[in-house]
Amino acid sequence: MNKKILYFVLIAAISVLPFIILNVSLLDIIFSVPSLFSFLFDNFFPPNWNALDGNFIIVRNTILFAIVGTCISALLAFFLGILISEYFNPFVPIRLLARFFVSFLRNVPIIIFASILVFIFGIGPLIGVIALVLGGVGFLARSYANNMDELAQSKLEALKSTGASYFQIIFHGLFPAFTPAWLNWTLFAFEINIRISAVLGMVGAGGLGLLIQANLDLRNFRRAMALIILLMAIVLIVEFFVNKLRERLEKGLPYVPIIAFIIVIFFISASALNLNFQTFIQRLSNAPRILAHFAIFDFSVAPELLAALFTSILLGLAGLVLGAVFSFILTFFAAKNTAPSLTIKFSKYELNLNFLPFLIKGAIALLRAIPSLVIILMIIASLGFGYIAAVLGIAFSSLGYLTKAFIASVEEQEEAKIEALKSTGASHIQVIYHGILPAVSSVFWRWISLRLEFNISDSISLGVVGAGGIGMLLARAIRQSNFSYIATGVFIIFIAMFILELIIDKLRN
């Protein structure tokens, strides 16, 4: 009981502190929501569909970036996964080096990579693909490696006992056993990449994001809205097909034709993007020379960077708190096994509110289809720069992410347990509190901690598009080609994110 109170106080303190330190009042944030919505409705609607004219190539490229980037990173991450895996790579120094590299890729926000890559590869589609590959490898290699190690412990032991060689185990054991997980993670990465691909445009990769940002900057809100709706449609359609594919795979669709199909799509997309391999090699040969500029740290600017990083972290945390609280409430109105059967009675008239879960789920699906940076830009455009806009933006993207995850966990709960509590005469809220919460709370915390990493990455990136925090300092340094400043900033971000990851991993266990 005492432990419970201690946790409660601790969580309450962590939730409240960011608001106090940032000096933003919760009430101000909540009261700005109505004005945000009225601004959006007045200025963003109806969308001006003319914005889509003549932009076919840009839209197409946004999709192609995601396809090409995901495929290349799936391949590279497979090899890196083997290098990271404890079972497949017994050479500790190489393993640690690979781990360090992947952790670096994972922990530096992709939009920062992209803006630095411009120094090496210049503006253009190459940046988009390379940034997606780097981010994808960071995400996938770790997931792959975890999966490979699990397989090694369960299935591959048997193969080893037959006396198979290392490469035989990889070829006859790992390949077939790992393929389902490989495809699954890769499809997941593709869904993420389609959103990132749209955002990368903002830092010079060209693409939908650049168009959206330009229109928001010029306050052509109706044009921007048309592009945003297009982006949402693309994301939703992609998700729809990926889900269909997943269902089919689960039902036993063979993997080989699917992989062959993906390879064909990859080559078609790559050639349509007109990626010039020679240019890539040529530019890459310049890379060591350019990267050498970054080899000098300037720790005199560290205090300034650290303070800005602290602000970024607080913004991410504040957005998380708001998002999590509202997702928590929405979840129980939207999950099909906890939604109250509400009817409002006005003397003779009855209004049945059973459509509520459907409505909430629909709104959440739409919200999730917009990349978080675009949400944040829309809110900044409506409310002006400032912490309120930043926190709200992060809160809305957390809301979309967490509500979906929460609902899925709640709906997984067995109807039987709910039934058992109902049969004691418990009220609706008692059934939720005593029957469902104990079962889902640890999963909820896991999702929240996962989201914290995303949020901080988002809040750093959001500085790059101009909203304060460490990202803004970095964006300025990038414009001024202040290499040692950039290097120091990236280093600080990496270390901070790395520590955060360690803490969260510890907490999870």
Place this chain on the structure above:
Amino acid sequence: MLLKIKNLSKTYDSKNYALRDVSFNVSEGEFIAVVGLSGAGKSTFIRCINRLVPFSEGEIFFNGENLHNANRYSLKKIRSKIGMVFQHHNLIEQTTVLSNVLHGRLGETSFIRSALGLYRKEDKEEAYKLLKTVGLYDYKDKKAKTLSGGQMQRVGICRALMQKPKLLLADEPIASLDPVSAETVMETMKAVNEKTNLTIIVNLHQVDFAKKYASRIIGMKAGKIFFDGTPKSLTEDIIKEIYS
């Protein structure tokens, strides 16, 4: 008459009837076993009695109250007087054994009190007493998921008894237990029935258990009552008919 059921019918899909025109009465203190093939309608029948499943036609009177007319509030009151035990015990496994038993008081406890764990003192003492009678008092602070299947089922019975019910419903309470635990669970229910005169209706698919413990057996077949009588009058021939 504790329970009066008149012309009860239930359909889930408005085509096939899970229950068809079922009528019968239960007096206080009876120990009734309902037997029948899987799919015969036993679970549906037992769930209609506390309206976990809303029934389509007919009437159920519990303790003189008409279930059909009960609004949300009176339904909760009625449910709190009917304890229920399930095949898969349906405990909340992440919480302690004691909390699971105390869940039986939720219908009589306000949300604020139950959320803060402020159950009444006499409720806690009752919970201790029940756990002692089933031999699980020493486990009271353990997480429910650490218990064995038979132990969990006994906790499930404590939760139901905690409601101070007038009627105890049990839906295949021993179907997923080993023979020894099954005997213990049935013994526990029999003891409660004899000591406190609590009325019990239990779904079973093992006829031998029904014959050994029940004072009255109901055989269901395709949603209808096919047999209703004492264990003695349930002959081999009738059993064959029920299970064909």
